Amino acid sequence: MVAENGRQALDLLQNRTDFQEPALLLLDVNMPGLNGIQFLEAYQQLPQAQRETTIIIMLTTTMDARDLSRLDELNIAGLVSKPLTKEKIDNILQLHFQRQLPG
Numbered sequence: 665m666v667a668e669n670g671r672q673a674l675d676l677l678q679n680r681t682d683f684q685e686p687a688l689l690l691l692d693v694n695m696p697g698l699n700g701i702q703f704l705e706a707y708q709q710l711p712q713a714q715r716e717t718t719i720i721i722m723l724t725t726t727m728d729a730r731d732l733s734r735l736d737e738l739n740i741a742g743l744v745s746k747p748l749t750k751e752k753i754d755n756i757l758q759l760h761f762q763r764q765l766p767g
Contacts, residue, residue: 670698674706677714686717686761690748691740693724693731700724701731704738719760723748 667673693700720740757763
C-alpha cells in the first residue's frame with residue numbers, strides 16, 4: 665500500500681485489521697501534511713495491537729540533531745539514507761523479516 669502523506673498513512677494503519685502479519689512502513693522525514701516526526705507522534709496514540717507488528721524505517725537525507733534525538737524517543741526500527749535502493753530494501757527485509765526481494 666502507498667500513502668501520499670502522513671495523514672493517509674495513519675488512516676491506512678488505523679483501518680488495518682490483519683495484525684498477524686508484520687508490516688513494514690517506510691516513512692519519509694519530509695512529507696506533506698504531517699512530517700515524519702509528527703506522524704510518529706500521532707502513531708504512538710494508536711492501540712498497541714496496531715503498533716506492535718509494524719516495523720518503521722525512517723528515510724532521510726540529513727537530519728537536525730534535535731530531530732535525531734526525538735526519533736530515539738519514538739520507537740523506530742532504523743534510519744536509512746535516501747535514495748532507497750534495492751540493496752537497502754534487501755538489507756531491511758533480511759534484518760527484520762529474514763527475506764529478500766525476488767530477482
